[in-house]
Amino acid sequence: MTEFLQQAINALSLGSIYALIALGYTMVYGIIKLINFAHGEIYMIGAFVGYWTMSVFHLGVFEAILAAMIVCTVLGVLIERVAYRPLRRSTRLASLITAIGMSLLLQYTMMYFVGADPRAYPALPDYMNASFSLGGVVVKSQQLVIIGISVLLMILLQFVVKTTKMGKAMRAVSQDPEAAQLMGISVDRTISFTFAIGSALAGAAGVLVGIYYNSINPLMGIMPGLKAFVAAVFGGIGIIPGALIGAFVIGGAETAVSALGYSLFRDGVVFAILIAILIVKPTGLLGKNVREKV
């Protein structure tokens, strides 16, 4: 039982990080039907921005998260502007290939500037390294910070999407872009806004991963990016609550496999889940079958 609770805490930490990344995938897909493969790289750059904020500017963890979110917001909007917007009217395949190109460009540009070697994240303040035992279950305070910040950001996102004007515009554009235009909604601005929010969440996730694994490198975005993508597909891509469910399922599965002593299969299991869901329910857990519009 103790062991189970222990692993549940680990799964929750990992799941919340995946959730933050998966949300960006799913929101962008929901609005322009593009799988933004450069999303994992935004998260990687977020991790580096957090690293510099702490090591160069000697600021704290929360300032690092904030800085990463701001830089990633700008970066995400910029990527959409230069890479995806000019292709808005071309085939979806063209945008997809561009997204993969953008992902590689960011990976290797970063590698050129910072080198390929992994770096250790700056030492955390003592309160982040503290751990305490709850009936035998060891909880690290950084895990609580990770879960806490993720939950806070998700609640914030929910608030933005459900109640604000831009949130409503986002949902309107994702349901019917043309009808949204007839409401006087600027589709371009709404898409920029979506990239901004998704990228900010990825930036935060980058710093949280740096804290959790204590190691960052320019290719660190690939695996978590893919796994978050699997999480989004699992829940039904384009559906926000689906991404959350998917992320915790993926985080849980990964943790369970490691806990059972098969940590070599950690990544394999995630992709097995992807294959399984694509066979059993291709639209994802919460996805609906949509009729093709004619």
Added chain:
Amino acid sequence: MLEVKDLNVHFGVIHAIKGISFEVNEGEIVCLIGANGAGKTTTLRSVSGLKKPTSGTITLEGADITSTTPQNRVSRGLSQVPEGRRVFPEMTVQENLDLGAFQHRRISQEDLDEVFGRFPILAERRRQLAGTLSGGEQQMLAMGRALMARPKVLLLDEPSMGLAPLLVQEIFDIIVRINEAGTTVLLVEQNANIALQIATRAYVMETGSIVLAGDAKELAQTDEVKRAYLGG
């Protein structure tokens, strides 16, 4: 109020609208009638900015709006109820109406009350998802949503489509009342019979051109219109 001059629209190599001109004066209900594929919807989509014309000009209250965005036209007072209603299915009735007022700083309770006054069923259904409404209710929601923008000119595309005759009559009665309250109406309709009953003036379209124009009541009496569109 609204003037369209020498409008040409192409879809690739297909010349869909062939240099048509028409105007809508303040306070009128003007209707474009014609068979399926005559170009009525394309004309309306050019007016609202969803389809870029190849050439021609569109002016609203004297200002050339030909190359402006759909958003800009909404703020100038053009509001379209699209063909097939196009309500946001995964949003509530209330949220759909809120979106109609997107360009206003805040949603005015007065406008909302007015819409609920015209369409009491929407008030009953306000927390329901728009996708779960019946066809007639969705048509009312689409119209209410457009009215939330406080349009000067309301563009209506096939409001009778797919509705039972009794409901069509109800919708058209409401259109007349909206017009009497001061909104100019440009109506596109396949159901020429009912459209000509409420319209001030009408234009008859055939394969991308306007072939007849005039007073709606007089047009309804002409042999061509009777034969081709009124089943007489």
